[in-house]
Amino acid sequence: MTSNNTVSLHPLQITDLEALQEAANKSQDRLVPWYSTPQTVESWREFMQRRLGPNDLGFLVRRTSDDTLVGFIDITNIVRGVFQSGYLSYFSVSPHEGQGFMASGLRLLVEHAFTELHLHRLEANIRPENEKSIALVKRTGFAREGYSPRYLKLDGAWRDHERWAILAEA
Known part of the structure; x- marks a missing residue:
């Protein structure tokens, strides 16, 4: 789809199910409590199917040099009309975190989205204690817009989140 010298961004396809599931499983110890992945084969299929559009879109981030899967980004709850907006979530794949791949992938995704x-x-709504995720959106040009107490129910409890956003005109 689109690429730079570091990574390429690929729209999710149903045939990516095994690769994405394996990547999430390899990264599970780092993802908890920030990102909830499906836990059953059926829930993975539903997750994938929803992210094929039109209101939710998933993208694989692959390292350009060897096509290794290094991350996943999705835009969910896309609202058209007067809003033209969507919500981001993402995760890097172990052991490729901390190498700049997600920052490059997120920049490509923002460009594609706009x-x-x-x-x-x-x-992007991020738990305040998720410092790495906040640093990622800052590096990518997002601005902190606010704080949402008890915003999402995760791990059985309502969790506070910071609201970060980027606009097409930014």
Whole structure:
């Protein structure tokens, strides 16, 4: 789809199920409590099917040099009309975290969202204690817009989140 010298961004396809499931499983110890992955084969199929569009879109981040899967980004709850907005979630694949792949992938995704998908706004809601994720969105040009107490129910409890966003005009 689109690439730079470091990574390429590929729209998710149903045939990516095994690769994405394996990547998430390899990364599970780092993802908890920040990202909840499906736990059954059926829930993985549902996860994948939802991210094929039109309201949720998934993307694989692959290292350009060897096509290794290094991350996953999705835009969910895309609203058209006067809003033209979507929500981001993402994770890096172990052992490729901390090498700049996700920052490169997120920059490509933002460009794609604004030029190809014609979105106006992308929002990432991040738990305040997730310092690495906050650093990632800062590096990518997102601005902190606010704080949402008890925003999402994760791990059986309502969790506070910081609201980060980037606009097409930014």
